[in-house]
Amino acid sequence: MKIKRIAGALGAEISGVDLTQSISPDLAAEIREVFLKHEVIFLRNQLLSSPQFMDFANAMGEPVEYPFVKGLDGFPQIIEVKKLEHETVNFGGVWHSDTTYLDLPPMGSMLLAKEIPPYGGDTLFASQYAAYEALSDTMQRLLEGLQGISTSAKADVSKTREDRLKTDGKSSTPKDFSSKHPVVRTHPETGRKALYVNIAHTAGIEGLTEQESTPLLNFLFQHQVKPEFTCRWAWEPDTLTFWDNRCAQHNPINDYHGFRRVLHRITLKGDKPV
Numbered sequence: 555m556k557i558k559r560i561a562g563a564l565g566a567e568i569s570g571v572d573l574t575q576s577i578s579p580d581l582a583a584e585i586r587e588v589f590l591k592h593e594v595i596f597l598r599n600q601l602l603s604s605p606q607f608m609d610f611a612n613a614m615g616e617p618v619e620y621p622f623v624k625g626l627d628g629f630p631q632i633i634e635v636k637k638l639e640h641e642t643v644n645f646g647g648v649w650h651s652d653t654t655y656l657d658l659p660p661m662g663s664m665l666l667a668k669e670i671p672p673y674g675g676d677t678l679f680a681s682q683y684a685a686y687e688a689l690s691d692t693m694q695r696l697l698e699g700l701q702g703i704s705t706s707a708k709a710d711v712s713k714t715r716e717d718r719l720k721t722d723g724k725s726s727t728p729k730d731f732s733s734k735h736p737v738v739r740t741h742p743e744t745g746r747k748a749l750y751v752n753i754a755h756t757a758g759i760e761g762l763t764e765q766e767s768t769p770l771l772n773f774l775f776q777h778q779v780k781p782e783f784t785c786r787w788a789w790e791p792d793t794l795t796f797w798d799n800r801c802a803q804h805n806p807i808n809d810y811h812g813f814r815r816v817l818h819r820i821t822l823k824g825d826k827p828v
Contacts, residue, residue, distance in 0.1 A: 555581070557588055561785035564681040564802060566592035573600045573610050573794065582613040589614070589662070590743055594679045594785070594797035594804075600666065601792045604629045607666055607818060614796065615661050615822035621653065621731065622706075626818070635665065636816040637808075644808040644815070649680065649779050650754035652799050652821065655704040655731040660799045661824035665817045667793045674810030676788050677795070678779075680803045682748035685778040686738060700737040701760040702751045702771075706730050734760055737774075739827040741800050748801040749778050750827055779803065789817075799824065 558567045566588055571581070589595050602610070604626060611617045617631035626632045637644040652660050665677075686694070707730045737759065739750040753775040759767040787795065797804060 555584060559592065560596070560787070563684045563783045563785065564593040564679060565596070565785035565787070566594075567596045567598070569598070571597060573597065573602055574606055576609065577613055586614060589796060589798060593681055593683070593802040594787075594795065596787060597794045597796075598790060599792055600794045602666060602794070604632055604818070607632065607664075607794075607820065610794075611664055611820040611822065614664075617820050618660070618823045620819070620821055621656070631820055632818050634816060635819045637810075637814070639812055639814050642808075642811055644806055646754075646804075647806055647808045648754045649678075649775075649803050649805040650752045651682075651750070651803050653706075653731075654702075654735060654750070654752060654755045655706040655733050657733050658826060659733075659735070659824050660821045662796060662798050662800075662822045664794060664796045664820045664822070666819075667789045667791050667817050669814050669816040670789045670791050671810035671813035671815050674807065674813075675815045676786050676807050678784050678786050678805045678807065679797060680779045680784045680805075682750065682778060682783075682801050682803060683741075683746050684783040685780070686747050686749045688780075688783070689777070694738070697737045697749075701734045702737045702756045703732065703734055703758045703760055704755040705732045705757050706755070707732075708755055708757050735827040739800065742825060742828075744801075746801070749774060750800075751775070751778075752803055779805070800827070 555571050556569045560567055568588060619625060619630050620633050623633045635645050652663050735750055737751055738747050740747055751774050756771060
């Protein structure tokens with residue numbers, strides 16, 4: 555196994571691993587160590603069937619179902635993340651951490667590229683460790699103890715799901731979710747602190763009025779995705795990406811109108827942020 559960093563803040567490409575074959579517990583532990591260190595990992599040339607994709611996900615954590623979109627036949631934990639030729643809005647096309655409106659947001663998410671446009675469709679990732687550590691000591695102290703209010707109904711994200719809900723939505727799913735989480739969370743495995751608000755889901759701060767919370771949140775939303783905290787990944791077919799939702803945000807770029815982009819996604823169960 556070889557590891558190549560792709561940016562200063564986060565991101566590493568792993569080569570020399572074939573996920574079509576069963577991986578040993580030792581290799582799984584090595585991969586997970588790289589994942590924890592670099593926040594997002596990339597593996598090219600992984601022509602995986604759905605069972606093989608699930609095997610790798612089970613080696614890294616516990617796959618769970620996505621609350622809004624139904625999964626593939628026989629594989630409810632695998633959903634399609636897609637934008638079709640006639641569509642102009644992409645799925646999740648805004649900076650965000652996945653489903654922070656849930657009481658137990660996911661530990662991580664995996665994407666496996668199936669169909670990639672001839673250009674465009676890259677994904678940006680941002681280290682929330684780096685974003686937190688770049689704040690002044692005074693701002694860090696100010697944020698300690700604050701609770702962000704996340705909702706699935708915030709306009710910035712609900713519009714990105716509109717087309718998918720028409721075709722792949724779960725009719726039995728409650729319309730809205732809401733939850734409160736620390737503005738700064740401590741990673742349960744690394745012990746490092748990370749910003750844990752995002753423009754897609756965080757609608758306010760508990761105990762503050764809208765007039766009080768809006769300027770603070772707007773500052774954090776702009777700060778946490780500065781270029782020096784990010785990396786950018788250009789997809790190829792059969793590339794697998796796995797990111798840590800507890801300390802990294804992502805943003806799929808919507809610059810490939812007229813082309814199809816299809817990826818398969820698995821979400822891994824997380825715990826209560828503290």
